[in-house]
Structure formats: structure tokens, C-alpha cells
Amino acid sequence: MSGVNLTIDGKKVTVEKGTTILKAAKKLGIEIPHLCYRDDLAPFSGCRICVVEVEKAKNLIASCSYPVAEGMVVYTDTPRVKKARRMVIELLLSDHPYDCMTCEKSGDCKLEKYAYQMAVTTSRFKGEKHAHPVDITNPFFERDYNKCILCGRCVTVDNQVQHAEAIDFIGRGFDMRPGAAFDRPLQDDISTCVFCGQCAGVCPTGALMDKSRRFQGREWELEKVRTICSFCGVGCNIELNVKDGKIVNVTSWKDSPVNKGSLCVKGRYGFDYIHHADRLVTPLLRKGAKREPTEDFEKTSWDDALTLIAKKLKEIKEKYGAESIGFLSSAKCTNEENYLLQKFARAVVGTNNVDHCARL
Numbered sequence: 001m002s003g004v005n006l007t008i009d010g011k012k013v014t015v016e017k018g019t020t021i022l023k024a025a026k027k028l029g030i031e032i033p034h035l036c037y038r039d040d041l042a043p044f045s046g047c048r049i050c051v052v053e054v055e056k057a058k059n060l061i062a063s064c065s066y067p068v069a070e071g072m073v074v075y076t077d078t079p080r081v082k083k084a085r086r087m088v089i090e091l092l093l094s095d096h097p098y099d100c101m102t103c104e105k106s107g108d109c110k111l112e113k114y115a116y117q118m119a120v121t122t123s124r125f126k127g128e129k130h131a132h133p134v135d136i137t138n139p140f141f142e143r144d145y146n147k148c149i150l151c152g153r154c155v156t157v158d159n160q161v162q163h164a165e166a167i168d169f170i171g172r173g174f175d176m177r178p179g180a181a182f183d184r185p186l187q188d189d190i191s192t193c194v195f196c197g198q199c200a201g202v203c204p205t206g207a208l209m210d211k212s213r214r215f216q217g218r219e220w221e222l223e224k225v226r227t228i229c230s231f232c233g234v235g236c237n238i239e240l241n242v243k244d245g246k247i248v249n250v251t252s253w254k255d256s257p258v259n260k261g262s263l264c265v266k267g268r269y270g271f272d273y274i275h276h277a278d279r280l281v282t283p284l285l286r287k288g289a290k291r292e293p294t295e296d297f298e299k300t301s302w303d304d305a306l307t308l309i310a311k312k313l314k315e316i317k318e319k320y321g322a323e324s325i326g327f328l329s330s331a332k333c334t335n336e337e338n339y340l341l342q343k344f345a346r347a348v349v350g351t352n353n354v355d356h357c358a359r360l
Helices: 020-028 077-093 110-117 153-161 198-202 265-269 302-320 336-350
Strands: 001-006 011-016 049-055 073-075 140-142 167-170 175-182 208-210 223-228 237-242 246-251 284-286 297-299 326-331 355-356
Touching: 001 020, 011 020, 020 049, 020 073, 049 077, 073 208, 077 110, 153 198, 198 208, 246 265, 284 302, 326 336, 336 355
Parallel strands: 001 073, 326 355
Antiparallel strands: 001 011, 049 073, 140 208, 167 175, 223 237, 237 246, 284 297
16 A cells, blocks of 8 residues: 655654544654544544644644645644644533542543643633533443533444444534433333443543442552453453552453453453452361251361362262262353363363353
8 A cells, every 4th residue: 555645743754545644643653632532433523622734724624534645744733723722622621510629530531631731720611501410320330411521432432333322412502412312221121232331431531430430549549450351251351440459440451452442241340249248268168067058167278178179089089980070160260270170170080071150
């Protein structure tokens, strides 16, 4: 494919035909501010923060969706561009709560980031402001329409990536907002929402926030631990957000080679079992000989438990034969752990009675 040569802020660059100005600038290490754009979503061109100045063009250009052209000369930081971006930020702040002190998105909010970078501390545009009640009816996340900037990310990811088509823009003008069909709750019977949380994951402000995340720690206090989801065999990459040794919520990153940032309802919200009070964290030894549901158990060490298990397996094998023993594996184990279990069953114990717990 032939390359296109252009100049951005005095720097020459060659990119493939069809590349947008924003991506071409990124190749040069030039950051162009953007709110509605994400690399993994189709351009929406709604926020107008990413506007740039192009020689011979009458108007400012939305760099996230405008393709490069041979010989194009682009300026990303002129006084005209700065003035336009500041105005957009002011317009957004004119109908946005100033509760950054208690907003869970603080530290990761794109609007907060660019308002700070552009030194926009207030808005000169006065007028009607939204006063929507915060929707807490959803079991997994809260929706605060007062913080919505109509960037369209949630709608785009729902329709073009998740293909659930559970939400779209409803209303017109000042009353426009993302919502479900007939403005019904997402948990309604007619809803096609699968509660994957993709919408909350791409929201650049605090308009959509996971409930588990509320008042559990500021963004800069959280340790990010990358690991693999334990629910099925797909092996989605997840990011645990940890504070003081406790997982407060689960996110993902879009450069993951397996799931590319996507998660299902289990992967994103099914982590509460980790810190559940009823979770077994040590081996338990049955005290009596009877197997009654109410029978007391006592804690024991892993060494003692494994010694007892080895002893019992040996006794059963000698008395009834290896085929009297069976092994059940788990979807919450890694592939390597499941491989070791079946190898232990076949090579050590001598039985082919190996099955899996996830049969449906």
C-alpha cells in the first residue's frame, strides 16, 4: 500500500492511506486531546476536542475521523485550536457537576484531565443545568446522567463491539442522553443487555461507575494487577484493582491479545467470592466418622491434609483398584493445573476416570 506524506507541527511523517490525522500525530508522539475517541471504537467525532488546523482548510478539522492527504500540513497547537478546545471544555463544564472531590472517576476522568491541562477552572456559559436523580436500580453500576457528556462511547461499544444493541441515544437537544428502549431499565424483560459492563468500562467521566468501586479508594491509591479470568477456558486478561489487599473492582485493557478489552458479566463483576466470608481458605478435616451436613470440621495444615489424602488414595487403590478412584477438575484452575491433575490421575494413580465440573 502506498504511503501518504504529510507534515504535523513541522515534523514530516509517512503513513498508510486512510490513516486519520490523530493516528498520524500519535505516530510522531504528538498527543491530540480527545474525549469521544478510542482506538478500539469507530470514530464518533462528537466532542470536538480533537480539532486541528489544516492549511487551506476553512474550518477546524476533527482529527479523529479526518483522513490524511498527500502534502497535508497540520497544526495541532495553534492559538485558534487552543481557543476552540477551551470553549468546548467550558461548554461541557457549564452543565457538569463540580464534585470531583467525591467522584469515583477523579484521577481517571478525561474531562478533568483536559480541563486541568487547558487551565479551565470555570465556565462563562450560564443557563439551565440538568438535575437527574442518580439511577441506582442497576445491580452492577450506577448511572449519573448529570455527568454524561454525550461522547457516545457507551452506545458505540454496545452496538458495534458487544452487538447487544441495548442502548442508544434517546431524546433530542438538551434532553438527549443514552438510554434503553422506551427509557426502560436495563434489567427489564425486554432489554437485550447482558450486563457485560463494557459501557462503564469505556465511559470517560463518572457518568457510569461500578457499584463495587464506590468509596473503596481513589484511582491513584489502587494497585493494578494483571491476571487471567478464572471463570471459563477463554482466558480473558483482566486487571484487578486492589487496595489494602482487597479487590475493589475488575477492569480490562484494550491491548489484551485474547479479549481485546472485552469482558462478560462474570469476568467483570463476579469477583465477590474472593473475599466472601463463607469462602474456604484452609483445608478442613471431618471430626467424626459419619458424614452429616451438621458435622463439625476442624482446620488442618496443607501438609497434613495432603499426607492424609495420599494415604487414603493408596488404601483405596490397594483394596478396590485404581478404577475405583475418579478425579474432578475445575474451570477455575489454569490449563496447566488441569493438565497436571489428569497426568497425576493417569500416570500416578493409574485411572482414566477424569471429568470436569463445568458440564452443563
